[in-house]
Amino acid sequence: MKMTTISKNEFLLLCENCLKENGLSRFCEENTLLLLYKMVENMLKVNAVMNLTAITEPRDVAVKHLADSLLAAALIPESASLLDVGCGGGFPSLPLAIARPDLRITALDSTAKKTAYVADAAKLLGLNNLQTLTGRAEDLAQMPEYREKFDCTAARAVASLPILCELCLPFVKIGGKMIAMKAKLDESESTMAPQTLGASCFKRHEFTLRGAETEETRLILVAKKQKHTPKEYPRAYTQIKKKPL
């Protein structure tokens, strides 16, 4: 959003309409909208010097980043600890931290520049429910302080489903859930990975993302952790890629 192309009030209104259209009117409180605006304004400023997103039109940002991230909110229990695996420019972690102050969110990425941006944004927005973690998911998930320590993981646009399972499920506590946010699902993504890693098979939630000229389908897949993940998972990334579960 070039602040030259749209005023703050225009964005607030656009954002409110977009959230309402997507069944997210519970997140339309004035303070929430103001923080979302501030987040986007900062993101686009930083985006000029560091590649965070290709989506920069105000309407597209509202639909494809804000509403899309918040679609997952309905599937995350009250007061849960949530690990955003591969947070990139902070999606879904930043909008969720703004809209769901009850959550305790950790935004994880292997790129230190990305987690530094997310940490700076959280500070700017005064979000005390969001912290960051830098490293590779497959390494951190083998460490006792992170393994099976989160109520939920969320991941958007990080890897194909079999790979994503191995990156996410080892972090999830028994009784917790892995949430995978997908635009579409290829046949090649059908997998026994959840069962291998101690979880139920995926339950599929389908949403229509409305706004702008677009009406797109979004899938949110949820697997429940039922048993401990066997110690050999996650494997080294080369193995994960070479032989996805």
Ligand code: SAH
């Ligand atoms: N979730 C964000 C970013 C998606 S891009 C969004 O929806 O916009 C994917 C991100 O995942 C990149 O920032 C990349 O650095 C990170 N990533 C990929 N594999 C990873 C791994 N094994 N461990 C940690 N981060 C990883």
